[in-house]
Amino acid sequence: MSPARQDYVRPIDFKRGLVDMSHGSGGRAMAQLVEELFLRAFDNPWLREMNDQARVPAPGGRLVVATDSHVVSPLFFPGGDIGSLSVHGTVNDVAMAGARPLYLSCGFILEEGFPLADLKRIVESMAAAATEADVSIVTGDTKVVEKGKGDGVFINTTGVGVVAEGVEVSGDRARPGDAILVSGTMGDHGVAIMSLRENLGFETAICSDTAALHTLVAAIVDAVPAVHCLRDPTRGGLATTLNEIARQSRRGMRLREPAIPVRPEVAAACEFLGLDPLYVANEGKLVAICAREDAERLLAAMRAHPQGRDAAIVGEVVEDAHHFVQMQTALGGSRMVDWLAGEQLPRIC
Amino acid sequence: MKYVDEFRDGALAKSIAARIVRAAAAGRRYHFMEFCGGHTHAMSRYGLTDLLPRNVVMVHGPGCPVCVLPVGRIDMAIELARRAGVVLCTYADCVRVPASEGLSLMKAKAQGADIRMVYSAADALRIAQEEPRREVVFFAIGFETTTPPTALVVKRAAELGMANFSVFCNHVLTPSAIAHILESPEVRELGSVAIDGFVGPAHVSTVIGSQPYEYFAEEYRKPVVIAGFEPLDVLQAVEMLVCQVNEGRAEVENEFSRAVSREGNARAKALVAEVFELRRVFEWRGLGKVPYSALKLKERWAQFDAERRFGMSERSVPDHKACECGAILRGVKRPADCRVFGTACTPATPMGSCMVSSEGACAAHYTYGRYRSAA
Numbered sequence: 082m083s084p085a086r087q088d089y090v091r092p093i094d095f096k097r098g099l100v101d102m103s104h105g106s107g108g109r110a111m112a113q114l115v116e117e118l119f120l121r122a123f124d125n126p127w128l129r130e131m132n133d134q135a136r137v138p139a140p141g142g143r144l145v146v147a148t149d150s151h152v153v154s155p156l157f158f159p160g161g162d163i164g165s166l167s168v169h170g171t172v173n174d175v176a177m178a179g180a181r182p183l184y185l186s187c188g189f190i191l192e193e194g195f196p197l198a199d200l201k202r203i204v205e206s207m208a209a210a211a212t213e214a215d216v217s218i219v220t221g222d223t224k225v226v227e228k229g230k231g232d233g234v235f236i237n238t239t240g241v242g243v244v245a246e247g248v249e250v251s252g253d254r255a256r257p258g259d260a261i262l263v264s265g266t267m268g269d270h271g272v273a274i275m276s277l278r279e280n281l282g283f284e285t286a287i288c289s290d291t292a293a294l295h296t297l298v299a300a301i302v303d304a305v306p307a308v309h310c311l312r313d314p315t316r317g318g319l320a321t322t323l324n325e326i327a328r329q330s331r332r333g334m335r336l337r338e339p340a341i342p343v344r345p346e347v348a349a350a351c352e353f354l355g356l357d358p359l360y361v362a363n364e365g366k367l368v369a370i371c372a373r374e375d376a377e378r379l380l381a382a383m384r385a386h387p388q389g390r391d392a393a394i395v396g397e398v399v400e401d402a403h404h405f406v407q408m409q410t411a412l413g414g415s416r417m418v419d420w421l422a423g424e425q426l427p428r429i430c
Numbered sequence: 431m432k433y434v435d436e437f438r439d440g441a442l443a444k445s446i447a448a449r450i451v452r453a454a455a456a457g458r459r460y461h462f463m464e465f466c467g468g469h470t471h472a473m474s475r476y477g478l479t480d481l482l483p484r485n486v487v488m489v490h491g492p493g494c495p496v497c498v499l500p501v502g503r504i505d506m507a508i509e510l511a512r513r514a515g516v517v518l519c520t521y522a523d524c525v526r527v528p529a530s531e532g533l534s535l536m537k538a539k540a541q542g543a544d545i546r547m548v549y550s551a552a553d554a555l556r557i558a559q560e561e562p563r564r565e566v567v568f569f570a571i572g573f574e575t576t577t578p579p580t581a582l583v584v585k586r587a588a589e590l591g592m593a594n595f596s597v598f599c600n601h602v603l604t605p606s607a608i609a610h611i612l613e614s615p616e617v618r619e620l621g622s623v624a625i626d627g628f629v630g631p632a633h634v635s636t637v638i639g640s641q642p643y644e645y646f647a648e649e650y651r652k653p654v655v656i657a658g659f660e661p662l663d664v665l666q667a668v669e670m671l672v673c674q675v676n677e678g679r680a681e682v683e684n685e686f687s688r689a690v691s692r693e694g695n696a697r698a699k700a701l702v703a704e705v706f707e708l709r710r711v712f713e714w715r716g717l718g719k720v721p722y723s724a725l726k727l728k729e730r731w732a733q734f735d736a737e738r739r740f741g742m743s744e745r746s747v748p749d750h751k752a753c754e755c756g757a758i759l760r761g762v763k764r765p766a767d768c769r770v771f772g773t774a775c776t777p778a779t780p781m782g783s784c785m786v787s788s789e790g791a792c793a794a795h796y797t798y799g800r801y802r803s804a805a
Contacts, residue, residue, distance in 0.1 A: 414476055415480055
C-alpha cells in the first residue's frame, strides 16, 4: 500500500500550467478548475450550491437583462483586462436602463495551450470588478477549443438587474429640444488598446476608462428620475451611439464640436492615425438625454460624481425626418456625424 | 494640441472667410479645383463650404490615390493574391475597392487569399523577412508622397539580397494628371468644367516642390496655390486664389511654406529617380490612358518588379455602367449627380472607388455633407 493519501489531488499549477482539452471535458480536470479557480474567486452562496443553474432571490420591480461577449485583443491593456472589461461591459448595459445590476453569469471559451497564470489573473480581475460593482457571479460555463480555433480567451457575460417603477429610460425617448450630455472624455479606451497593437508602434500614457457606471447611473436617476435615454458609447464611439438613438427615437441631433470633451493625448493619437475620436470606443462613459429644463440639474449631478467630473452638454435633439446627427464644427461650419462605415479598428471590446 | 489647433482656430477662420467674402467680386463666379483628396476631406470634415460665399465654388479633383486606380489594376492585384504561396500586402484603404465580378481584395481575403493590411512599405518588407518561404508582394499605390518609401524598400530588399520580396507598382504622378485635366475637352473646348485655379497638393509638394506647377500657371494661365491639409490652410489658399484671379495673375504661390520649398525634397527625388522610371502610358480611373503619368521599376531592379516576376498582363476593365466616378474625378460631375449615389452606392456597399476612401469625393460628401442635398 502506497503511503500516498488516497484522496490527494495535485493542485493545478497556476504558475507554469496550460489549458488543455481536459479542462473543458466535463470531467475531473474541469471540476478541479472550477473549484480551485472560479469558485474561489467568485465565491457567493448561490455559486457555492454548485448546481447547473443558480437560484437567486427575485427582487421587486422589473427585471433588466443584457448579454455581451468579449473578444478583446490584447487581453491585458493599460487600465484593465478582458476580465474587468467583461464585468463592466455587461454591468453598464444593465445599468443603462436606469437599473441596479445584481447578478452576472459568465461563459468562458478557452483556447488549448492558454497559460493558466493568465487565466487566473483574468478571473481574479473579474472577481475584483464584480465586488466593486456590487454584483455576484452566480453561474458559469467553461469550454475549451483546440489550439488555433480561439484567441486565448473569449468571455460572455449576462447580467440581471432591477429597475424601479417610474423610471422609463429607453433609446426611443429622445424628444426635440432634449439636451444631450456626455459623462466625460471620449475615445480613451480605444486609443489605449490601439497603443498596444504591435504594428502601430506608438507609446502613450493613456489608460482605458473601463469602469462600472451603475453608481453614476444611480446618481443620475436620483437627480432626474425622468431622464429619457442612457447609453454607453462603446464600439463605434459617440457617433454610433447617437445615430442609434436618433434612429430609435426617429429624431435628428445637433452637436457642438467644441463642447465634446476629448483628452489632448487622445486627439493627438487619433490625429496621426487618421481616426476620429467620435468613433473610438469608450468603456467607462455614458451619454444621457433629458428634457432641456432638467439639463443643468443633470449636469450638476454628473459632475458631482467622480466618474462624471468632465461631464458636458454637447448638443440637442431636433426634428429631422432623415434622423441625421449633425455637428457645428469648431471652425464654424457644419457637417454630418454619420454611422461608422466598415470597421475603424478590429476588435477593441 | 500644439501645432494643430493653431490651424483649426474658429475665430481666425471667420476672419479669413470675411476677407474672402469681401474679395470675391459680386457678379462673377470663381471655380477652384482642390486637386487632393486630403483637401476634399478637410473641407467636408470642417464644413468649410459653409464659410465660403456662394460664388466661390470648389470642384473636387482626382487626387485620391485609391480612387484613380482602375478596376483592371485591382483585378490584377486579386489575381496575384490568389496565387499559391503569395502574400499580398496592401494599405487598408484599398481592400474595399470594387473589382470585377463583385470582388474586392477584402472578399478575396475572405475566400482564402493571403492579403494583409500594412501601415507602411517597411511592414511588407518585414513580413518577407519573417516568412522567407512565402512570396511577399507589396501593392504599391499613391502619388509622389508614397513613392519614396517604396523606392527605399526596394533598395533595402536588394541590399539584404531578398529573393521573396517584390513590388506591384502603381505609383502615379500629379503633374501629369493636372495637365490631362487642363487638356481635356471639357475644360478646353466645351467649357463645361470651369476651373479658375488650383489648390495645389500639400504632401505631394513636400516631395516634388512647387516648381513643377509653374508650367501650368504659365502655359494655361491658371493660378496654383499650394496649401496644407488643415482647414485654415485651405481657407487661406482660397483667399489667395481669389486675389490672383482679381488681379489677373496666374502664378504659383505657396501657402504651405512651413513644409514645401520650390525644389522639394532632393534626397527623396534622387531616391525615386534611382529606382523608378516613367511608364509610357498608364490607365487612370476616370482619366483613361494618360501618357507618362506613372512609374515602373527600372531594369536594374527587375527582380523586385512583381509584374515581371509573375508575368502579369495588363488589362483594361470598364467601370460599372451606372458609376459616375470617372466624371466625378474629372470634375465634370458632382457626387450627388450620380444616380446610384446614396442608394446602391454607399460607403458600406461601394460601387465605385470614390465611395471607398475617406478622401474620395463621394465618401466625403456622403459621410459629412449629404444632409445638404437631402432636404
